[in-house]
Every structure is written in structure tokens, then in C-alpha cells.
Amino acid sequence: MISLNFGFGPVEAEFWRLLFAMTRIGAALFAAPLFGATSVPAQLRVIVAGAIAVLVCAWTPLQPPAELLSLPGLLATANEVAIGLALGFVLQLSFAAPTIAAELIGGGMGMSIATAADPSSGAHSPALGQYFGVVLTLIFLGTGAQLNWIALLVHSYEAFPPGSAWFAPDRLTLLTGFGSSMFVTAIAIALPVTLILLLVQLATGVISRSAPSLNLFSLGLPAGVLAGLAALIAAAPLLSDRLADVSATAVTQAAALVAK
Template sequence: MFELININSLPVFLLILVRVTAFFVTLPFFSYRTIPLPFKIGISFFLAFIMFYTVESPVIIFDYFYILLIVKEILIGLLIGLIGYIIISAVQIAGGFIDFQMGFAIANVVDPQTGAQSPIIGQYFYIIALLFLLSVDGHHLLIDGIVNSYKFIPVDAFIPFQNASITEFVIRSFNMMFLIAFQIAIPIVGCLFLVDVALGIVARTVPQLNVFVVGLPLKILVSFIALFFFLSLYIILAKNLFTTMFDTMRSLLQLFGGA
């Protein structure tokens, strides 16, 4: 029962703790400022404590290679969480596309979760996506991802950074993020494009009408009506977004493991 006190197990436990802590630094939802730092440290410690008894624990000693193992664990945790954050950032990029067409591009708000400025519609979509993630226990799946990472990348294994497929995979993930953002924004942006075409026709047929005065409130009204009908479709797109995020994280783990 008190095998944890064995000093020979301390290097393995520290490696697990480093990976879990680095994972929570960049992971969506768990890395936000609104979550207290003591909670992040506590959940990292207790999760590493539980995982210590579930993963294979080879004999590791403190030497020069141990420093490389620590660096490797930090990189794994940061990159896995970062790739998930990149995919879910497609929501805010889509909101930026919509805000630009609505005329809200200049009216950014400060995101209290990340401390960065974000578009209004993007923040609205992002909150809905996070609530949907929590409602389907997606945060449990994120934690399950770091637990299953040891099936692909053992504690004493190194990452094959010379593998060119890892770089290609990251580039494809960036490409996928913009494609998802375009899919989310295209219904609203398409409606606003038709409004711009209609206003252009009106400006040519009725020169006395000031299109710039009428166009901005009209585009805002059309945008809100389109958003009202778009919400049901957005939930489906958010579900596909989270599926893509989990699949991307798993594929990156497989590449790190040399699969």
C-alpha cells in the first residue's frame, strides 16, 4: 500500500507529473484563466498519482538521459494540448469571418478565459461550443487522451522528431482548422454576400438612396436572423469539430509513438 514511498519510483512519477502538467497548460478548457491555479496543480498531481499505478513503470534513474526524458514529456504534453486548442480555435476564426461581414470587426471583446481579444460572434460561438463540450462529457475524453497517451508513447521512449510525417500532419491540421472555420461561417457569410449584391443593385437603380446608411443596419438585422436559424446546424458542426479534435490528438500520439 505504501509502495509510493519507494525512492526508486520517484523518477517515473515525476515524468508522469511533468507530462500531465504540461498537458493542462495548453489543453482547451483546462488551460483557461478562469480555472484557479491551485486546482490545475492539484488535479495534475492526483491524476499523475492515479496514472502511476496504471502505466508500465520501467526502472529509471537520475542521469543525463533523465533530463532529455523530462524535455520529451514537456513537449508531448504541450503539443498534444496545443493541437487540440488549434482545432477548437476554428470557432473563433469563423466568428471573425462573420464579424468582418457584419461590420463588427472593430468591436472586439476581451476573452476572460484566455485574456486575448476575440470577435463578438466568435466569442458567442465559442461559449456555446464549450457548453456543448461539457454537456457531452468532452472534458472527460480530453483527460482520457492523456491517460491513453502512454499506450503510444511509453515513459522511457523518445519522440522520432526526424519523422517528416509529423510536420506534414501539423500542416494538415492547420489546413483543417481553416476549412472547419469556413464551413461554420459560410451560411452567414453567404447570406451577407447576397445582401451586398442586393445593395449594389439598389445603389445602381436608386442613386438617391444612401446605401451606406441603410446597408449596415440591414446587414446586422439579416445576420441576427440567419444566426437564429443557423444555431441548430451549428450544434452539428460543433459535434464534428470535437470529433475532429479528438481524432487529431490521437493521430498525433500515434505519430509520436512511431506508428
């Protein structure tokens, strides 16, 4: 068997124990939408993962595999990475719902070309999605949902002890099932605004048929933008409630993923 031994005795054993605990935590922070943003330095993620791993090592009887570079040790490490990525991906699914809703609303308003660089992923996303993302982030942090998620991450060591519990296929099925709720939430967020935009487009179409001399583009685009902005202002209280539900759903889904 291949083993790592630098001759430091108990100190070295605690080091490998801490490093093994950081595997699941680091993978979860890497996949999470807030902690894994490209604007967050990798050194900060390592420091946070190490701090949480110290608490995990103190609170749980975590024991790494005896041979980390053996086949069982590598499989146990891969299982830790899979559990961490799954816990972070649950948050990604919830945070993607406002972006999908922004795509629907922006397409109806004619603002699909208004894109900006997303600081979380580095990709281009609609400007309206940036607004939704900022509001959801404020609600997520304001309600303390990130603390509940970290608590679930620590609790996952009891539900899935390293080396003795595998991330079974039924958990992956549960994870993919969360994708349907993401689309339902996105439709619920975009529905009030898109209905108003549909009425405006119908009215614009009727006007263009009754007066063909009018320029449809010069009339329809400003009307769609103004109606969309008015609908967003009117639906602002509903939007905050929906995003609060998204924040709570993210933690609830993570809890269901690590439930025994």
C-alpha cells in the same frame, strides 16, 4: 552524474516518479483550451495533474530516468513536455475554428469592432466568437469529450513510454496537417451566413447605384446586421451540428496523434 537524493529511500523514488509523470500531464493541461484558460488557477491545474499522475503511476510501469539532471534525463523531460503540448495544441486547433468563423461572419456584418476579452487566452476576440466558444464548450463538456481526451492522455504513456519513445517528426507533420482541417471547418461554419450577407451587400450595392441620393452606410450597415442575425438564427441547428463535429474531431485528432 548529477543526481537528486534527499535520503528518503523508496518514498523519494515514488515522489520523483510522480513528478516525472506530472510533466507530460501538466504540459497538456497548460496547452489545452479549457484547462489552460487564464481564469483557471494554476494551483487547480497542479492538483488535477497530480491526481491524473497518481492513476498513471498505478496503471502503467512508468520509470523516470535514473539521473534527472543529466543530459539524457533533461532530454527525456523535454520529450515529455513536447508530447503534452502537442496533445493540448490539438484541442487548441479545433477550438480556433469557431473563432475564425466568427471573424468572417463579423466582418460581413460590420461587427468586427465589437470585441471582448477572451477568458481563455486573455486576448481580444469578436463578441460573436465568444458565443461560438461558449456553445462549443458546452457541447464539448456535455458529450464527455474531455474524459475521452484525458483517457488518450493516459494512453499516450503506452504509445510513447517515457525514455524509450521519441515524438518523431512524422507526428509533428500530422499535427500541422490538422491546421488545414481547422480552416475547412471554419469555412463550413461561416459559409451559410456569409452567403446571405453577400446577397444583402449585392442588393445594397444595386440600390445605391440606382438611387445615389441614398446614404449607403446608413442603409447597408443596419441591413447587414439584421440579415446576419436572421441568418444566425436560421442556421442555429446547423451550427450545433457543426460544433458537435468539431468536438468529435478534436478527440479523433488527439487519438490519431497517439496511435501506435
